[in-house]
Every structure is written in structure tokens, then in C-alpha cells.
Amino acid sequence: LPADIQRTAVQWAPVAAAIARQADIPREVPLVIWFKENSMRAENPDNCTGIVGAYDLVRSGQLPCFTPGPINDFEVVEQLTIGALEFKKRCPDVTYMTHDPELIKRCYFAYNAGVGAASRLDANDSAYVMNDFDAAHADMTYSDIELGTVQVTALGAWPAHLAFASLSVSQLEHEDLPPAIPFLDTSTRVYDGVMGLLLSLQAAVYEIPLTADTxxxxxxxxxxxxxxxxxxxxxxxxxxxxxxxxxxxxxxxxxxxxxxxxxxxxxxxxxxxxxxxxxxxxxxxxxxxxxxxxxxxxxxxxxxxxxxxxxxxxxxxxxxxxxxxxxxxxxxxxxxxxxxxxxxxxxxxxxxxxxxxxxxx
Missing domain, CATH: 2.70.70.10 (Glucose Permease (Domain IIA))
Structure with missing residues (x-):
């Protein structure tokens, strides 16, 4: 991983772990999704899908366009939470304590290509998941509706997952930790708030009535x-x-x-x-x-x-x-x-x- 990616990962690791624990997914996942979808930049891309690649949520109308441009730390937390919830929705068998490589690979594949594709195809053949894991998975090709078929240069989700997992915890003592660290105290509130927002928007889109508390x-x-x-x-x-x-x-x-x-x-x-x-x-x-x-x-x-x-x-x-x-x-x-x-x-x-x-x- 490049030095700037490692630095960002170390700075955000405590927040990502708190979000992952709430969503009951492996602690590395929010960082990996951010890395894969937007190279860990705190800036929404021009395609409206945010830093976690929320393509389906935006295009289905469940979420509004993520306004292109720089975002603050709180918005990063919100989007990492959205990514974590979508990851868990697409792969409910995974938990915070999951270490099974094949299950985690399949989950990343489901996040990228959908549940149907992940159930039919082998995640080990996915460039999104496996690129540059080893010599046998170097320079893999990736097919996308918008991009067509391209040769992948970015590290796959699974080797990125392993790389983030191996980052030394001692690096957390580095003096330039970001303003994001105080969000640890409010991670549960952010998680519940984002979950409530997603459920309300989903109900509006599909005309599902949310029953009042009785x-x-x-x-x-x-x-x-x-x-x-x-x-x-x-x-x-x-x-x-x-x-x-x-x-x-x-x-x-x-x-x-x-x-x-x-x-x-x-x-x-x-x-x-x-x-x-x-x-x-x-x-x-x-x-x-x-x-x-x-x-x-x-x-x-x-x-x-x-x-x-x-x-x-x-x-x-x-x-x-x-x-x-x-x-x-x-x-x-x-x-x-x-x-x-x-x-x-x-x-x-x-x-x-x-x-x-x-x-x-």
C-alpha cells in the first residue's frame, strides 16, 4: 500500500473498527471499501455515488446524490456507515469475528457485483477482489457496464484487507491523528441515525409503511x-x-x-x-x-x-x-x-x- 494510504488507514482505523463492530462485519471492511471505491480520499466523486460506491442505493433512489467535492470527517463517518450496512445486507453470514478467507472474499464480491453474481461465480476470479494477491492474480481484467473491459492496476479487496489487518497497532500513537478520532464517542449514534435514514428512504421508495411504535x-x-x-x-x-x-x-x-x-x-x-x-x-x-x-x-x-x-x-x-x-x-x-x-x-x-x-x- 502507498504511504499516504497507510497513513489514512492508521488514522481512521479506530473509527472504522467501531462502525464495523456495530454492523457486525470484520473491522477492516469499511477501510477496504473506501480504498477500493475512492482511494481513501475525503472527496465525493463526480458520479454521485460517494466514497463507498453506493451505486445501487443512489440509482434506485434510496439515497440522493452525494454532492461531488470535498467532505468533512463527519460525512466520511456517515458514508463508511452506509457502506458497512450495505456490506452486511449483501453478506449477512459475515460477523465482526469472521476470519474465513473464502467467506470474506465472497462478501467483497457481493458488495461489488451483487448477491446474484457472488452466488454463481467464484470470487477468486474477480479482479475487484483478487488483483495482485499473487503472481497468478496479477494484471487481472475487470468488466463494468460503464468502463467496459479494462486491465486493473489497483490492489484487490482481499490483499488490501490483509494489508490493513497487518498495519501495526503501535502506529496509532502517531502524533498527527485526525479530528476523526473524537467520533469514536458518537459512532453508535451515527450508526443508528444512518440506519434509520436508510430504512426511512427505502420505505418511501418502495411504499413500505413504517409502523408507529405501539x-x-x-x-x-x-x-x-x-x-x-x-x-x-x-x-x-x-x-x-x-x-x-x-x-x-x-x-x-x-x-x-x-x-x-x-x-x-x-x-x-x-x-x-x-x-x-x-x-x-x-x-x-x-x-x-x-x-x-x-x-x-x-x-x-x-x-x-x-x-x-x-x-x-x-x-x-x-x-x-x-x-x-x-x-x-x-x-x-x-x-x-x-x-x-x-x-x-x-x-x-x-x-x-x-x-x-x-x-x-
């Missing part, structure tokens, strides 16, 4: 418009769901829905957008990402199965968990209009989905 307190006599639900059996108390999956300030944002995609349930949010999720039952836990890119926690015992959708991170590995155990962090990964959990319950004995509301304390 205190959780379901009317026992409420009428459910969900013909896919059945009656729940009484069962054993020790197996029965009896915990709200959201541990802090739960807010009902949408009552039972989801029959059309065979996972009916309710949506529960929280005033804390990073609230912990707990296991509503004891049982065997698995995690996966479904066809709509929703991250999913599934817990099953002899009588019940529960699903918790959209967590931004998992706190446990596959295996047995006990009721009330922390299993994840609430998020908005996949098809979601804001940080929440979609909570579904299946009765194995009666062989039907049931109203999750009847199990909430």
Missing part, C-alpha cells in the same frame, strides 16, 4: 386475519414458549402476518435497536439465512419450534440452549423495514403454526 400489550380478544394459524395444545410447561424474545423495552410493530410465505408471526422491536434476543424455549438451536436473505435463529424441542428472524449477529453456536439464554442481537438483516424480530411459533403436536401472542408474558 406498547406491547396484546388484546386477548383481538381478531387475527390469519387463516394459516391453528389452536395450540396445552403441553408441558417446561417445553412451552413463555418468554418474549426481545429482552428490552419490547414494542409490537406488526401483528400476525406472514401466511403467504409460510412463516406467520408477529414483529417485535425495541427502543434499543441492539437489544439482546433470548430463547423463548429450551431446545436445539440452529442458525441459517433463508431465500430472502433473512438471518434466522431456529429452536426446536419435542413439542414446539420457534423462529427469530433478522438478528444482526448470533451469540451462540449450533447446539442445545436453555429458555432465557441470550442467543442473538436484534437487527434488520434481510427483508426488514427496521431493527426488529419476526417471531413465529409452530405446534409440533397439532401440526400447525399458532399465534405467538398467546405465549408472551
Amino acid at each position: 406498547p406491547l400489550g396484546l388484546d386477548p380478544g383481538r381478531i387475527l386475519n390469519a387463516d394459516c394459524l391453528g389452536e395450540a395444545h396445552d403441553g408441558l410447561g417446561r417445553n412451552r414458549p413463555d418468554r418474549n424474545p426481545v429482552t428490552e423495552s419490547p414494542i409490537l410493530t406488526q401483528d400476525v402476518h406472514g401466511c403467504s410465505y409460510n412463516l406467520p408471526g408477529i414483529d417485535i422491536a425495541s427502543k434499543n435497536q441492539s437489544a439482546l434476543l433470548q430463547a423463548p424455549i429450551s431446545g436445539y438451536l440452529t442458525t441459517y439465512t433463508d431465500q430472502w436473505y433473512n438471518t434466522t435463529i431456529r429452536i426446536e424441542n419435542s413439542e414446539w419450534i420457534v423462529w427469530l428472524l433478522h438478528p444482526r449477529s448470533y451469540l451462540v453456536e449450533e447446539g442445545e440452549v436453555v429458555r432465557g439464554q441470550a442467543v442473538g442481537v436484534m437487527g434488520a438483516i434481510g427483508y426488514a423495514t427496521g431493527p426488529h424480530v419476526h417471531f413465529s411459533v409452530y405446534d409440533k403436536l397439532n401440526k400447525t403454526f399458532v399465534d405467538p401472542g398467546q405465549f408472551l408474558p
Whole structure:
């Protein structure tokens, strides 16, 4: 890496790491995206897509044009956050602690070429990802709608990732740290603010109504418009769901829905957008990402199965968990209009989905 790039990377590393921790992606990613899309310059390019190459977000109308020209430190933080959120959206399987090279490569490929391309093609053949990693990946060619086919000279995302990871932490003691360092104190607020902005703009573009906060307190006599639900059996108390999956300030944002995609349930949010999720039952836990890119926690015992959708991170590995155990962090990964959990319950004995509301304390 050139000396000026190394200098900028060292100066911004603490802020990038804070953003990455919030988004639950590897700490090097915000710096790599900035490097790949704009050579780590604090200046918006002329094509309106900002320093993180937010092509799809701008061209779809989800975000306005990033005004070309120099930007301040706060705007850099905002755009690095936008890039981090988009990276996580396109690659929900990655976490802050991920070190698997193939997964990280695929994630960079998805950020650049889209989820579809990353699922069909090999990231090791991508010039954006691998250029100059070794002799076998030197002088690779890159195809782009606007640029056509060109020979790449810039370092690929994966070797750049390794280079940023290897920068000595001792360099942080250098005396000319930038004004960006104070942003460490407000990184969480910036992250939540940008996430809220993106979700609101996305809702406006696709006419998705953002439901106002409603205190959780379901009317026992409420009428459910969900013909896919059945009656729940009484069962054993020790197996029965009896915990709200959201541990802090739960807010009902949408009552039972989801029959059309065979996972009916309710949506529960929280005033804390990073609230912990707990296991509503004891049982065997698995995690996966479904066809709509929703991250999913599934817990099953002899009588019940529960699903918790959209967590931004998992706190446990596959295996047995006990009721009330922390299993994840609430998020908005996949098809979601804001940080929440979609909570579904299946009765194995009666062989039907049931109203999750009847199990909430």
C-alpha cells in the first residue's frame, strides 16, 4: 500500500473498527471499501455515488446524490456507515469475528457485483477482489457496464484487507491523528441515525409503511386475519414458549402476518435497536439465512419450534440452549423495514403454526 494510504488507514482505523463492530462485519471492511471505491480520499466523486460506491442505493433512489467535492470527517463517518450496512445486507453470514478467507472474499464480491453474481461465480476470479494477491492474480481484467473491459492496476479487496489487518497497532500513537478520532464517542449514534435514514428512504421508495411504535400489550380478544394459524395444545410447561424474545423495552410493530410465505408471526422491536434476543424455549438451536436473505435463529424441542428472524449477529453456536439464554442481537438483516424480530411459533403436536401472542408474558 502507498504511504499516504497507510497513513489514512492508521488514522481512521479506530473509527472504522467501531462502525464495523456495530454492523457486525470484520473491522477492516469499511477501510477496504473506501480504498477500493475512492482511494481513501475525503472527496465525493463526480458520479454521485460517494466514497463507498453506493451505486445501487443512489440509482434506485434510496439515497440522493452525494454532492461531488470535498467532505468533512463527519460525512466520511456517515458514508463508511452506509457502506458497512450495505456490506452486511449483501453478506449477512459475515460477523465482526469472521476470519474465513473464502467467506470474506465472497462478501467483497457481493458488495461489488451483487448477491446474484457472488452466488454463481467464484470470487477468486474477480479482479475487484483478487488483483495482485499473487503472481497468478496479477494484471487481472475487470468488466463494468460503464468502463467496459479494462486491465486493473489497483490492489484487490482481499490483499488490501490483509494489508490493513497487518498495519501495526503501535502506529496509532502517531502524533498527527485526525479530528476523526473524537467520533469514536458518537459512532453508535451515527450508526443508528444512518440506519434509520436508510430504512426511512427505502420505505418511501418502495411504499413500505413504517409502523408507529405501539406498547406491547396484546388484546386477548383481538381478531387475527390469519387463516394459516391453528389452536395450540396445552403441553408441558417446561417445553412451552413463555418468554418474549426481545429482552428490552419490547414494542409490537406488526401483528400476525406472514401466511403467504409460510412463516406467520408477529414483529417485535425495541427502543434499543441492539437489544439482546433470548430463547423463548429450551431446545436445539440452529442458525441459517433463508431465500430472502433473512438471518434466522431456529429452536426446536419435542413439542414446539420457534423462529427469530433478522438478528444482526448470533451469540451462540449450533447446539442445545436453555429458555432465557441470550442467543442473538436484534437487527434488520434481510427483508426488514427496521431493527426488529419476526417471531413465529409452530405446534409440533397439532401440526400447525399458532399465534405467538398467546405465549408472551
